[in-house]
Amino acid sequence: AQTVTQSQPEMSVQEAETVTLSCTYDTSESDYYLFWYKQPPSRQMILVIRQEAYKQQNATENRFSVNFQKAAKSFSLKISDSQLGDAAMYFCAYRTPQGGSEKLVFGKGTKLTVNP
Amino acid sequence: NAGVMQNPRHLVRRRGQEARLRCSPMKGHSHVYWYRQLPEEGLKFMVYLQKENIIDESGMPKERFSAEFPKEGPSILRIQQVVRGDSAAYFCASSPGSWVNTEAFFGQGTRLTVV
Numbered sequence: 376a377q378t379v380t381q382s383q384p385e386m387s388v389q390e391a392e393t394v395t396l397s398c399t400y401d402t403s404e405s406d407y408y409l410f411w412y413k414q415p416p417s418r419q420m421i422l423v424i425r426q427e428a429y430k431q432q433n434a435t436e437n438r439f440s441v442n443f444q445k446a447a448k449s450f451s452l453k454i455s456d457s458q459l460g461d462a463a464m465y466f467c468a469y470r471t472p473q474g475g476s477e478k479l480v481f482g483k484g485t486k487l488t489v490n491p
Numbered sequence: 492n493a494g495v496m497q498n499p500r501h502l503v504r505r506r507g508q509e510a511r512l513r514c515s516p517m518k519g520h521s522h523v524y525w526y527r528q529l530p531e532e533g534l535k536f537m538v539y540l541q542k543e544n545i546i547d548e549s550g551m552p553k554e555r556f557s558a559e560f561p562k563e564g565p566s567i568l569r570i571q572q573v574v575r576g577d578s579a580a581y582f583c584a585s586s587p588g589s590w591v592n593t594e595a596f597f598g599q600g601t602r603l604t605v606v
Contacts, residue, residue, distance in 0.1 A: 379533075410594075418580060420534070420597035466533050477586060477595065478524060478547060481533035 377402045379469050381482035388457045389490050395442075396452045396485045398467030404428075407471040409443065409450045410479070414464040423465070426450065454487075462489045493518070495585050496565075497598035504605050510570040510577070512601045516585030523566040524595060525558055528580040540566060573605045 378401045388394035400409070411423040426434045426443050433441050438458075442451045454461055467482040496515040504510050516523050521542050526534040539547040540560035551558065555573075560566040570577055580602045584595035 381533075412597075418600045418602075420582060420584075420600075422594060422596075425594065477522065478536040478539055478550070479526075479534070479584075479595065480536070481526075483531075483533045 377404075377469050377471065377480045379467050379480050379482040381467055381485050383485045384483070385486045385488070387488040387490060388454070390457055390459060392457055393453060393455045394457055394487065396454075396465050396467075396487070398450045398452070398482060400448050400450065400467070400469050400480075402448070402469065402471070404471050407469060409441075410468040410470065411439070411441070411450075411452045412466045412468060412481075413461075414466060414484070415462075420466075424452065457489050459489050459491060462487055495520075495583055495596050495598035497581075497583050497601050499601060500599065502601055502603050504573045504603065506574055506605055507572050510573050510603055510605075512568040512570075512581050512583075512603070513565045514568070514583030514585075514598060515565040516583075517587075517596055520585035520587050520596075522586045522588060522595075523560050524584040524586075525566075525568050526582045526584065528582060528600070530579075534582060537568075570603075573603070575605050578603055578605045 380399045407428045409426045413421045413423050424436045438455045440453045464484045466484045468479045470479050523540045525537040528534045536550040538551050538558045555571045557569045580600045582600045584597045586595045
């Protein structure tokens with residue numbers, strides 16, 4: 376079974392600085408998707424960025440980028456120029472179409488605090 | 492286009508009562524997923540449904556929990572005879588269909604408290 380591990384329960388960053396959140400996963404599949412979701416206090420799950428495993432190029436969305444290392448099964452999220460609104464729980468997630476199911480497997484999350 | 496709508500946002504039930512959680516997927520979405528989030532935990536998959544069919548219920552507890560997604564109306568997650576351990580946030584997500592190049596959109600969740 377696939378597993379996702381986020382080894383940093385909490386992280387903090389100064390406003391305008393850069394922070395990197397770690398994520399590793401375990402799978403025997405060769406094709407899959409990886410995601411980072413943001414969950415602010417409102418509880419809404421917001422998709423931050425996604426990466427297709429077959430793409431070697433790292434995904435980027437404005438201030439958010441990933442470092443995808445397929446051989447190492449690592450998928451870290453870098454947030455540049457951190458803003459107060461980035462404070463939230465961040466979840467790394469994995470998805471594979473096993474038997475047609477599109478279910479996501481989540482890590483336990485990293486709580487990000489942004490200090491002014 | 493309204494997002495995924497879940498209601499109620501908060502639900503309080505006494506032990507032994509039934510809880511019904513509703514999820515209306517985004518317009519045009521025919522796939523629904525239910526996840527449970529325990530305190531300080533990530534979301535855990537429970538069940539995946541398409542209209543009138545359960546596709547994958549590998550994450551559902553064998554007893555007391557059931558889910559449906561009828562031809563008309565919202566998807567319902569039903570928990571019978573609730574216990575304290577059922578207290579959690581329950582999230583619904585929907586997607587338009589084939590997994591290739593799609594993503595699931597989440598509702599805001601229902602926080603169930605069992606007293």
